[in-house]
Amino acid sequence: MHTQVVVLNDSLKRESGQKVHHANIQASKAVADIIRTTLGPRSMLKMLLDASGGIVVTNDGNAILRELDIAHPAAKSMIELSRTQDEEVGDGTTSVIVLAGEMLHVAEAFIDKKYHPTVICRAYNKALEDAVAVLDKIAMTIDVNDRGTMLSLVKSCIGTKFTSQFGDLIANVLIYFYNLNFKDLAIDATTTVGVDLGQGLREVDIKKYIKVEKVPGSQLEESRVLKGVMFNKDVVAPGKMRRKIVNPRIILLDCPLEYKKGENQTNAELVKEEDWELLLKMEEEYIENICSQILKFKPDLVITEKGLSDLATHYLSKAGVSAIRRLRKTDNNRIAKACGAVIVNRPDELQESDVGTAAGLFEVKKIGDEFFSFIVDCQDPKACTVLLRGASKDLLNEVERNLQDAMAVARNILKNPKLVPGGGATELTVSATLKQKSSSVEGIEKWPYEAAAIAFEAIPRTLAQNCGVNVIRKMTELQGLIQHANGENAWTGIDGNTGEISDMKERKIWDAYNVKAQTFKTAIEAACMLLRIDDIVSGIKKKQAPGAGPSKPQVETEADADGEQILPD
Missing domain, CATH: 1.10.560.10 (GroEL-like equatorial domain)
Structure with missing residues (x-):
């Protein structure tokens, strides 16, 4: 055989x-x-x-x-x-x-x-x-609507963490966020993407709705939850624009407030000096037009994700409007959730309903060496920011990790309100x-x-x-x-x-x-x-000595019934 x-x-x-x-x-x-x-x-x-x-x-x-x-x-x-x-x-x-x-x-x-x-x-x-x-x-x-029980539960679950001595702070952050996003979202889970938690509640994406800003310096006890958002930006022209506005009207844009640049193949031949002036005039008219479309709605603050030209800055500051440019998409979405604004792609499509009026205060503060913008005291915000202060970056990173665990604990209890x-x-x-x-x-x-x-x-x-x-x-x-x-x-x-x-x-x-x-x-x-x-079979080749040729395969041969050796083809 x-x-x-x-x-x-x-x-x-x-x-x-x-x-x-x-x-x-x-x-x-x-x-x-x-x-x-x-x-x-x-x-x-x-x-x-x-x-x-x-x-x-x-x-x-x-x-x-x-x-x-x-x-x-x-x-x-x-x-x-x-x-x-x-x-x-x-x-x-x-x-x-x-x-x-x-x-x-x-x-x-x-x-x-x-x-x-x-x-x-x-x-x-x-x-x-x-x-x-x-x-x-x-x-x-347990009853998830009982604030005291939820607080003690979150505190006990993060009691094993390095930041357990600040358990009250982190637990209050969680309860605030819980009240903020879960209590009033009576949305039918069958028509909404999300996990139905019963009692008209649904699961909210923590990473999307809550932002942790870590600013080294000061003490951890000074960390707090903002009823709104903060981001690491200053106004475009600090000397000319206001850095503190009470009850601001906010417009959020996803388009540049500058002249459209030509494509790669654009060629412009200027014969006379007047042609150059005409080009400049067209650029000025374009920017003046888009600024007038924005100023029609009497905003106090304009925020865009793209660029903002010097001329647009001039028109906005002249009208007493503060402006912030090159904001992250995620931060812009969070501001929209907090102040009730709608992000608009073209200034000519702006409507009164797109203007955010739910914010109570816009303020720019200097923390350490950097400027941070705060949009806070919002009415019923659907997003918030946790400002973490601490002695060093390492400490703040550990606090953030503990905070993420605590948020996961709160989410688990909302999904299945059982304790052991x-x-x-x-x-x-x-x-x-x-x-x-x-x-x-x-x-x-x-x-x-x-x-x-x-x-x-x-x-x-x-x-x-x-x-x-x-x-x-x-x-x-x-x-x-x-x-x-x-x-x-x-x-x-x-x-x-x-x-x-x-x-x-x-x-x-x-x-x-x-x-x-x-x-x-x-x-x-x-x-x-x-x-x-x-x-455990490993197919990783051994490193060969320099100059050595390719290794020859080792052949195992077996004998047939008559004792003769079988060789491979």
């Missing part, structure tokens, strides 16, 4: 079997160990250096992993895990890596005992189903319930199922470690309390600030249900995926 010949090039490397499983588990554990110390309110910070010499100081799991340069494919998939978690729910990026790393760590013993990965994965998936069922059981529904206890209480309850259920699991799946239950304890254990308390004593005490309560007292956990065992409901330490459910699902599914890899 003839068999097919296998030809392997020497650039093709292959690893398989147990060696791959151990390598993947070790790589995943290494990634988890990098960010293990960044979990909880007493977490450490990481200082990251990039190739260009920039520095990032943060304890945000996703921000840390994003900066790492890793070659191992399993470690890369762990980093992808954190990015997915950040995109889906915006929080829990550290927890998901720690939990996935622990799930793989406890699976290593079964790999050594020659358990088939499919058996381990089946047990893990069963444990995941039961864990989500426990989450549903202990989840507490924080401080590792949820994981301990899930762990205790799964341990009880493991006795009813039949066959060899029982042991991986029990190991998955123990893996959930990694979160409270890491919290205790980061507090600097005696981990073994605290974990034994906690497990005893939960077993004594027979899994009914789901609100006992570790206070991440003091390391003491406390009632999470009293301390108001909560987590969003969406974040916790996504963490469990992502961690276990990723662990299963990595366990099911039994081959």
Whole structure:
């Protein structure tokens, strides 16, 4: 019987079997160990250096992993895990890596005992189903219209962040934004793009409607939410134009207020001096015409995304109108949302309804070395700006990252208004319930199922470690309390600030249900995926020595039934 010949090039490397499983588990554990110390309110910070010499100081799991340069494919998939978690729910990026790393760590013993990965994965998936069922059981529904509850929830969710000492400020930013954009948008979700949140609410694109302006200097306590917008621009002619206008009439344009330049092939032949004067006169008449079309509506402020000529500046300043040019498209859209104006493409199409009249004040202020324009005190603005002040750019970047997480938390609660206890209480309850259920699991799946239950304890254990308390004593005490309560007292956990065992409901330490459910699902599914890899094949060519010829393929030959060697064609 003839068999097919296998030809392997020497650039093709292959690893398989147990060696791959151990390598993947070790790589995943290494990634988890990098960010293990960044979990909880007493977490450490990481200082990251990039190739260009920039520095990032943060304890945000996703921000840390994003900066790492890793070659191992399993470690890369762990980093992808954190990015997915950040995109889906915006929080829990550290927890998901720690939990996935622990799930793989406890699976290593079964790999050594020659358990088939499919058996381990089946047990893990069963444990995941039961864990989500426990989450549903202990989840507490809240009223999203209760300002106090929302404030305490956002504060508890960002309590693990570097800027937790400014939790009140960030929470108030969130609540303001929540009231601004969600409360009065009673729009039918079937006719509008967006997620129906019930009670006439719909999801609003945070990135589009809220702008974070970071201005180094002063103290973080001076950060505030503006009922309107600010942008880094000054008026075109500061000496001639007003820098402060109360109740301004605002016109927004998306066209240049200057003479149209000719195309590449334009040729103008001037024979007499009068021809030059005629050209200049045509240009002046054109600009005077478009300025008169704008001034007809008696604006106080004209903002354009394009250029604005000196002559147009002269006509506008003469009429007492302030002007700003070359504004970003995104900023212009935000101004339109805040002051009720409509962005117009041609001055001759302007109408009274296009003029924005909802702004209470236009003002130009100097902050540090730069001028910033403020359009504030708007009536019912649909966009706002958060002005962040702080000692350095690094601090401001970290505050912005924390603010983005907090906004994601508020969005999650609006989508699904359910809470579960924080401080590792949820994981301990899930762990205790799964341990009880493991006795009813039949066959060899029982042991991986029990190991998955123990893996959930990694979160409270890491919290205790980061507090600097005696981990073994605290974990034994906690497990005893939960077993004594027979899994009914789901609100006992570790206070991440003091390391003491406390009632999470009293301390108001909560987590969003969406974040916790996504963490469990992502961690276990990723662990299963990595366990099911039994081959790593690399087709990357080795670097040859200078002058060496192309490598010859290595040919493996096999013998036929008569013992004769088969050679390839």
